[in-house]
Amino acid sequence: MNQTKAKAAARDAYGRTLVELGRKHRDIVVLGADLSSSTRINWFAEEFPERFFECGIAEENLITIAAGLATCGKMPFASTFAVFGTERAYNQIRQAIAYPNLNVRLVCTHSGVTVGPDGASHQTTFDIAIMRVLPNMTIIVPADAPETAVAVKSMIEHNGPIYMRLGRTSVRTFYDDDYSYNGVKQRFEIGKSVELRSGSDLTIICNGVMVAEAMDAAETLYSEGIDTRVINMHTVKPIDEEAIIKAAVETGAIVTAEEHSIIGGLGGAVAEVLARKNPVPVEMIGIQDMFTQSGEADELLKLYGLTSNEIASAARRAVKRI
Amino acid sequence: MGDHSRQLIKDLEEKTRLFRREILEMTFKAGSGHPGGSLSAVDIITVLYYHQMRVDPKNPKWADRDRFVLSKGHVCPALYAILAEIGFFPKEALWTLRRPESILQGHPDMRLTPGVEMSTGSLGQGLSVACGMALAARLDEKDYAVYCMLGDGEVQEGNVWEGAMFASHERLDNLIAILDRNRLQIEGFTDDVMTLDPLEDKWKAFGWTVLELEDGNDIKQILTVLDKAVERQGKPKIIIANTIKGKGVSFMENRAEYHGRALSPDEMKRARQELEIPGFKVD
Numbered sequence: 001m002n003q004t005k006a007k008a009a010a011r012d013a014y015g016r017t018l019v020e021l022g023r024k025h026r027d028i029v030v031l032g033a034d035l036s037s038s039t040r041i042n043w044f045a046e047e048f049p050e051r052f053f054e055c056g057i058a059e060e061n062l063i064t065i066a067a068g069l070a071t072c073g074k075m076p077f078a079s080t081f082a083v084f085g086t087e088r089a090y091n092q093i094r095q096a097i098a099y100p101n102l103n104v105r106l107v108c109t110h111s112g113v114t115v116g117p118d119g120a121s122h123q124t125t126f127d128i129a130i131m132r133v134l135p136n137m138t139i140i141v142p143a144d145a146p147e148t149a150v151a152v153k154s155m156i157e158h159n160g161p162i163y164m165r166l167g168r169t170s171v172r173t174f175y176d177d178d179y180s181y182n183g184v185k186q187r188f189e190i191g192k193s194v195e196l197r198s199g200s201d202l203t204i205i206c207n208g209v210m211v212a213e214a215m216d217a218a219e220t221l222y223s224e225g226i227d228t229r230v231i232n233m234h235t236v237k238p239i240d241e242e243a244i245i246k247a248a249v250e251t252g253a254i255v256t257a258e259e260h261s262i263i264g265g266l267g268g269a270v271a272e273v274l275a276r277k278n279p280v281p282v283e284m285i286g287i288q289d290m291f292t293q294s295g296e297a298d299e300l301l302k303l304y305g306l307t308s309n310e311i312a313s314a315a316r317r318a319v320k321r322i
Numbered sequence: 323m324g325d326h327s328r329q330l331i332k333d334l335e336e337k338t339r340l341f342r343r344e345i346l347e348m349t350f351k352a353g354s355g356h357p358g359g360s361l362s363a364v365d366i367i368t369v370l371y372y373h374q375m376r377v378d379p380k381n382p383k384w385a386d387r388d389r390f391v392l393s394k395g396h397v398c399p400a401l402y403a404i405l406a407e408i409g410f411f412p413k414e415a416l417w418t419l420r421r422p423e424s425i426l427q428g429h430p431d432m433r434l435t436p437g438v439e440m441s442t443g444s445l446g447q448g449l450s451v452a453c454g455m456a457l458a459a460r461l462d463e464k465d466y467a468v469y470c471m472l473g474d475g476e477v478q479e480g481n482v483w484e485g486a487m488f489a490s491h492e493r494l495d496n497l498i499a500i501l502d503r504n505r506l507q508i509e510g511f512t513d514d515v516m517t518l519d520p521l522e523d524k525w526k527a528f529g530w531t532v533l534e535l536e537d538g539n540d541i542k543q544i545l546t547v548l549d550k551a552v553e554r555q556g557k558p559k560i561i562i563a564n565t566i567k568g569k570g571v572s573f574m575e576n577r578a579e580y581h582g583r584a585l586s587p588d589e590m591k592r593a594r595q596e597l598e599i600p601g602f603k604v605d
Binding site for chain 2: 073096218
């Protein structure tokens with residue numbers, strides 16, 4: 001069952017893994033935009049100063065320099081806060097990375113509302129929506145630190161641009177350090193979701209910090225007689241259509257849960273698949289169509305209904321609609 | 323260096339006449355495109371590909387090649403004509419410009435067109451991309467140079483100045499920018515739309531070596547300034563090239579209206595008379 005583990009920050013796992021990969025792969029270069037210590041790429045910079053480039057407070061520059069390096073066979077990892085890395089350089093991402101399908105890895109931290117007290121200017125709740133419409137773009141939202149580590153490693157073999165979204169705060173670690181869950185070693189594959197809990201009455205499809213909340217909700221629901229499946233949809237694009245359709249056919253109702261707007265994110269992606277392939281009732285847990293406020297991460301998750309309680313309520317509504 | 327034979331200059335001038343005609347023919351056939359800026363830039367790009375740069379049309383991805391980033395991507399008809407003539411792809415492709423399935427898109431696409439180094443068209447991005455290429459050369463200990471052509475209207479984009487700062491910060495002396503100063507953009511004279519001068523002072527203030535090219539449509543002058551530009555002295559260089567938009571066709575010169583439209587049939591007739599080339603055929 002769901003054990004309580006130590007808290008760890010995904011960005012720490014990112015920074016550590018990048019250093020590890022840098023030792024093996026000489027083509028990895030890392031670019032920052034004055035947020036190197038916040039994003040933990042400073043650890044790479046300390047070990048490989050010749051392969052680290054500071055681009056200044058200039059996200060358009062960050063993205064286009066990464067693109068130029070990628071045309072020459074390098075594998076650039078560019079990191080800053082999610083709100084700036086996506087929105088401040090969107091046309092550059094589109095024109096210089098997604099369109100030419102270059103091997104740039106845009107790994108952004110401080111995403112969602114859990115960035116906290118900095119408020120709406122720094123909270124990005126629609127980055128997935130804008131990145132998801134870019135052809136060629138792959139989008140990964142890891143559940144915790146151990147999943148971040150395996151996800152970053154998986155990027156080495158992948159061809160094409162990737163956006164990975166990480167948070168600022170330490171979150172409940174869900175997987176063991178070796179990416180085991182409940183004693184079973186998991187396999188991370190881009191585009192392939194992971195069923196964390198089987199169930200036949202309803203499926204919760206979630207990612208990021210909402211995975212742990214979803215597992216708690218499933219436990220509550222089970223005690224009420226609702227046998228709940230939980231799918232960790234760590235890759236939002238390309239989305240695992242097969243797992244979504246299977247869940248719809250076998251369980252009859254879906255709840256999505258994400259730390260992102262209910263417009264255009266994981267919920268939207270799941271609904272698009274279901275509307276086309278196998279319509280079933282869907283309830284979405286996420287941020288409503290609004291700008292969010294300052295507050296501590298835990299306060300904000302509660303304020304915006306990103307909790308196991310809200311997921312459980314949504315599940316009860318969904319089951320009634322079957 | 324600096325001693326360019328009359329024959330070389332004459333040969334290149336002849337080539338640019340052919341490319342001018344092709345630029346007009348291909349955009350005329352397509353029914354759209356950007357002939358004005360293509361005509362201001364074509365002489366410089368011709369000298370780059372025929373004399374200056376180390377490229378191999380048979381091996382477009384040769385790791386040691388010099389790179390050319392056409393940041394003002396809309397003048398790609400000039401680049402396409404040159405790449406076809408030196409053998410990166412068959413000339414027939416020119417007459418498919420801007421058509422579905424063509425390898426020649428309305429703006430450069432590095433995945434579709436052999437010899438095109440970067441997908442451009444959204445202005446302001448090429449200089450930073452060129453910085454990335456220049457950094458890669460340093461990392462790989464290669465001595466190739468990276469050339470980047472900017473439009474003068476284009477430098478109104480902020481991304482250009484982010485790249486300019488970065489290039490001097492990193493002392494990218496294998497980077498050579500060329501600013502096609504034709505003084506016109508879609509809405510009219512650049513200085514009416516947005517004052518650019520003093521351009522030279524701006525680039526100097528950003529830590530660049532600035533080279534002035536009095537006539538950027540004069541082959542001899544282009545050859546001479548590029549000889550100077552390749553010297554590596556710890557700083558990026560920019561050539562501010564004074565050019566004439568629509569150069570080579572009397573009624574197109576210095577006219578903003580030819581920025582983004584193909585010639586009419588009547589205009590094309592007149593242009594063909596001015597750029598008569600014995601035996602020239604489309605197809």
